[in-house]
Amino acid sequence: MTRVKSILGFNPLSVTLLAVITYVSLFSALLYIDRQPPAVAKKGELDYWGVDIEEAWSDLEVLTREFHPYNSRPNDDVRAYLLERIQEILSRNGVAGFGNELHSSGYGYSGTVDLFDDGIPGKPGSNVTFVGAGQDLTVYFEGTNIIVYIHGELPANELSPVLVSAHYDSVSTGYGATDDGTAVVSILQIIKSFTRPESQGGKRLKRGLVVLLNNGEEDYLNGARAFAMHPVAKLPHSFLNLEGAGAGGRATLFRSTDAEVTKYYKKAKRPFGTIVSGDGFKAGLIRSGTDYTVFVENLGMRGLDVAFYQPRSRYHTTEDDARHSSKRSLWHMLGGSLATLRAMTSDTGKVFDSPNGSAGEGHDAVWFDLFGRAFPVLHLHTIFAITITLIVVPFVVMVVAMWALGHSDKLYFFSNTAYTPPPPEDSIASRTTQGWRGVLRFPVAFVAASASVVGMAFLIHKFNPMVVYSSQYSVWICFLSTWWIIAWVILRGADAVRPTALARGYGFLEQWLLWLLAMIGVAVTIGESHLGSGYWVLVFYSGIFISAFISLLEMTALQRKSEIxxxxxxxxxxxxxxxxxxxxxxxxxxxxxxxxxxxxxxxxxxxxxxxxxxxxxxxxxxxxxxxxxxxxxxxxxxxxxxxxxxxxxxxxxxxxxxLPSWTWVLQFLMTVPLQLVLAGSVALLMGNALAQTGADGSSMLTVLLGFGTFSIILLLPLAPFLHRITYHVTLFIFVIFVGTSIYNLVAFPFSPDARLKVYFQQTVDLQTGENNVHLVGHPDYVDRIVSEYIPSVKGKAYLCQADKLKPGLRRCSWKGIAPRVVPQAPSGVPPEHDFSDWISYNVTKTGDGKATITLGGRNTRACKLLFNKPLAKSPTLGDPIPGFPNTRELRLWSRDWERGWSVELTWEKGEDRREDEKSNSRVIVVCLWSDGNKVSDEIPALHEIRRYLPVWAIASKLADGLVEGSVPFMI
Known part of the structure; x- marks a missing residue:
């Protein structure tokens, strides 16, 4: 019995061992899951699905040989390759296809597949015109999507098919392995799996499956918007969108529309994600977009957005290639997609098929993974009800329990009951129960330790704010050790000077009040903003409440204070x-x-x-x-x-x-393990998502404070036990604190594995021949890069100022090496000396405030018109564009090379022309060139930057065009 007590007793050895083992093991498991995708399935599982990882990887290597943005010729090569592969897969599976148009009886014909090459050059396809952000931008786009419709057993008017989508274009500075090549090759394998005949293990789909490989996502989600104009887009009511915003790792469930559709993702063998990322989009904290937005807002669908999300430093750069990805990452996306889509297409319910023909409405969801295996999905209104219940009921229980203890004279908290009769005056023994001793320890320790973490965040921000870019774990460790050391010194020091058996109980009671305030905040965010990211707070609060209640129950074992x-x-x-x-x-x-x-x-x-x-x-x-x-x-x-x-x-x-000697173990289990798993998962997601956003202009102080906040949260559950942990642990942590603090303050924040992204663009005035190279980057480093590393700038003047396109960043501009993106003119004059034929335009004016502009560019299929005054009516391209007046910018995208556009424009009649004559910038015609595969010949300025950038920096594109040529003129 004595041995059992020694093991379970609230003594330094037991507490230290349990705390260290718990934190080290759980943190190690979370880090491993975060950094290492699960292994590729064995042959038996791959055969069950009818997929081939090696084949998919081979496809990925082909797709990522060159940059292939929409406005590049390699983009056409990728499209041709995908069409060939799809036809090969369908032929191998013995599936019949129906050409390029919907047939009247096709929807109900079981076992057939329709293949749509939407937008063959020179033929009509899905064209779209839409208004952009700010209501002063109009976009006209001609789609070149690939659509495969695998029919289900039941016709689409009875059970709507499911959509799975990915985009096959890349950015002009990235090979697109994870953005979005992995998703594309996954879709090829999905087509292969879902069209297998029964003799090869295939199963007929209950619901149909619409497969979309769209083109132009990187340019304002143009491909998905063009799909919305296709007849097939009216069929599906639910979707799975596959994306990439990193360069490997695990694919996470970025966001979902509702709980009903999220439950299908539970079928994935290795689900991964949390509602926190979805709420980040909903609250506007994440400014980038995916095709999910178009499917939900334009088509009224309900679905899931699954994407890679780390590391962001390789996103949209040359390091987004197969070499920096892995077959593990490929299988994580593919395996999860297969299981999710199988569940979606097997469901014969009417959840997504309302009587009015729409997708219906679902319930807001709360979802998260546990170690990448379990995936709870709850309704947000259920979480709200639980939150309110947990606010009210435990409060009543605690009040009643404390009243009962007080009534029975056993409430030792908050009481200095005098012993009756007291000990002699010359005795140094205590004369009271000393029930107030320890009441201020946790509040003082919490405030002091938390203030120290905040102070450390400000200190790092002052001296080395970007260190988190490449060394986020060093920052995590520094913040964690800061809080630990300050809290331990206060709690352990107070216990040494004025020991009390109530320290642990007071810690739980006071921390329960702290989490009670947090619970009220969670209730407010759910009720007003419909955000469910505070789900983990309920677990913290519940565990602390149970432990606090146990501390009250312990007192029932004590004598009445008056009977001592x-x-x-x-x-x-x-x-x-x-x-x-x-x-x-x-x-x-x-x-x-x-x-x-x-x-x-x-x-x-x-x-x-x-x-x-x-x-x-x-x-x-x-x-x-x-x-x-x-x-x-x-x-x-x-x-x-x-x-x-x-x-x-x-x-x-x-x-x-x-007092019972073993109850602390129960309290530890109630307040530490599960809380670490949930908060640790959120902390790692937040850290990976935000650590490298400084390159995009985000405030690093906000990022560091976020790191500090979660560092405090991760250690809070241990606070009531901290005074029993031996000094050896704190001494070790102090050594780590010193090392990480020095490192965080003086270390260079970038490395070859975490390069600082800078953004390139070159602009050319085609009338004067003047060209400027622009490099946009972090204000602390971009000047240094330009002045010290770029040979053509040395000894020449350059201008650096705040950038308008990317707030928080700095733009440096200089006269650069002329581009040669247009083939040499027949006259033999080098194009860098003659830009006159790069853009052709013709203006026909009328007397009623109208003008028709015919424009086009050589070796491009993307141009735009800029107006210094908004249009009075919508522009017209053949047919009127309804509902988009007040346009200041018109973007034009063609599926054909050098075909051009004819645009009719209308301004207010009788406007003052004298101001226009002074500005000399009534209209500017701009054309874009986005092919970065032959930069040494075509964009030597970009080639120079890629070659001479320091090893800790890497170039990305600033806008849709790597090179923009412009011609201003008056109308």
Missing amino acids: KIVVSGGGDQTYPSEEHFQTGASENVSNPVVNEDDDANEHATEETPLFRGPNRPLSFAPHRNPRFGNGDHESGDILVEEKDEAVYGGEQGWSKD
């Missing part, structure tokens, strides 16, 4: 009678029968004499020799001190001997 008996061992070992003794009229001279029963009763008590001699034995005091008074008895200098009992830890109150 005090025994004084002085010169004659006399009994100091209790209050009950006086009330019964017992003689004051009666000797203590308990003392007489002990074999060592007549032995002189020492400081090692146990305070408690049994479960029902009274408090006792022993004489302590005061050297000032010689060696006499009590009257000649002895003072009375409290004897110690083996059941009492250290110098804690004597009555604590009756």
